[in-house]
Amino acid sequence: MEDADHILFNCPFVELIRKRIFTWCRINQNGINNSRDLLQFVASWGRCPKLRKRLIVIGCGMLWMNSKCRNERLFQGALLSTSSIVDKIKSLSYHWLKCREKYDVGSWLSWNSSPLSPL
Structure with missing residues (x-):
């Protein structure tokens, strides 16, 4: 049965994306089982x-x-790989911060390698 946590968090495809994002951030994701936990x-x-x-x-x-x-997959038939979605998440979050922050977010290169490196 599809509920919000399955769609956004527990689907095997999404779990792989989440693991890759947490690895990129160098964070252990144990104990995070749903969107609220996240x-x-x-x-x-x-x-x-x-x-x-x-x-x-x-x-x-x-x-x-x-x-x-x-939604793009369901309604437009778009098929994206986990790698392309992870890249989109990295880009989206970088640009959100870059456009909204008063402090320097850093270069794209440093963001790509370690987004949570000490400031």
Whole structure:
């Protein structure tokens, strides 16, 4: 049965995307089993408010892009690989922060290699 957590979080395809995003962020994802767990985790993660905000944006971008790509697959027949969706999440979250932040997010190269490196 499809519910929001299955569609956005527990579907095997989405689980692979989530694992790749957490690996990119260098974060252990144990104990995160649904969207609520994810949002609670990112809201309380770490001690640096700026890095926490980055992780919140990445988490929201992941949920948004998973939903968007699923709809494109269902309604337009678009087939995207996990790699392309992960790249879209990285790009989306980088541009969200770059356009909204008062501090420098850094270069695309540094973001791609480690989005949560100390500021």
